[in-house]
Amino acid sequence: MPPVLIVAHGQPSNPGPAAADLADLAAKIASHLPGQTVASATLAEPDALRDAITKLGPGGLLFPMFMAGGWFTRINLPARLTAAGAQGWQVLEPLGCLTALHDLAVKVAAEALQTHHGPIILAAHGSFKSPVPSDVANHVAAQIRAALGCQIETAFIDQAPQLKDLAPLGSQSICLPFFAAAGGHVTTDIPAALAESGFKGLLLPALGLRPEIPALIAAAIGAATPVCQQDCRFRKA
Structure with missing residues (x-):
């Protein structure tokens, strides 16, 4: 099973607490994905994403804890993966688009x-x-x-x-x-x-x-739906 990395923006002014909260969420998600490695990184932590990618190895799934798609999921995160030397990684649909x-x-x-x-x-x-x-x-x-x-x-x-x-x-x-x-x-x-x-x-x-979130994210990871390449598929809702 591919490794999973949960990524959030974090809190630039004080990265520690948000990083700890995200790590706790990753552990809860992992409890719904037995045998699968689930790690976390915030963009506010210098080099956290790169270090996590290096540790997890190739062919992973990146789940964005973002509430919308667009530039971050289609451009910024793939660019960060490339810069980190990631091979075969896939960015999934963000939380807010599920x-x-x-x-x-x-x-x-x-x-x-x-x-x-x-x-x-x-x-x-x-x-x-x-x-x-x-x-x-x-x-x-x-x-x-x-x-x-x-x-x-x-x-x-x-x-x-x-x-x-x-x-x-x-x-x-x-x-x-x-x-x-x-x-x-x-x-x-x-x-x-x-x-x-x-x-x-x-x-x-x-x-x-909400307490339902870890299981909800685990199900999305299991489905492994790649990020939507349109600006927003909810435009006409």
Whole structure:
């Protein structure tokens, strides 16, 4: 079985905690893939990806803990693999593009609506440079809307509409962060932006922190779906 490397952006200002969290996630994923080596590396750690590739050897699978496809998965990560001397490595579809994750988002929203009536805000990173991150977030919001018939909107940190500009939504509102890990955006930026907007509702943990995630990623690794070569296959959702 090919070795697996779980890769995340990490936290450049303080790489250690995010790297430790990712290593813990890799261990949980490995528990669902008996006999298969699963390692981790963040891009914020100098040389971590190169060192991991050297240790794991050729013919591996790189799983991106990113919430969108695009430049990082199609260009940056393959270039990093080449620079690391990787042979026969394959970049898989990132976490945020997996249908199973979208189904999980619907499940999480349904659970939250049992105690709060909504509306739901899907909080995502977004980008002022590319539509790709917002495309997948809007796709997931549309999936939730279609499945549950609820009011849901997307709002972002790095593009309009921004979280900080939300109109007050009342105590029954719900915010679901469409993020992979508990980095600074989740622990600091989202709460600060919501506070600025006057949000009084329920702030859920980041979707990537759900207990279902290790098994979900293990299943994706088992399927070994290569990264989509289109800018975003959710553009028309």
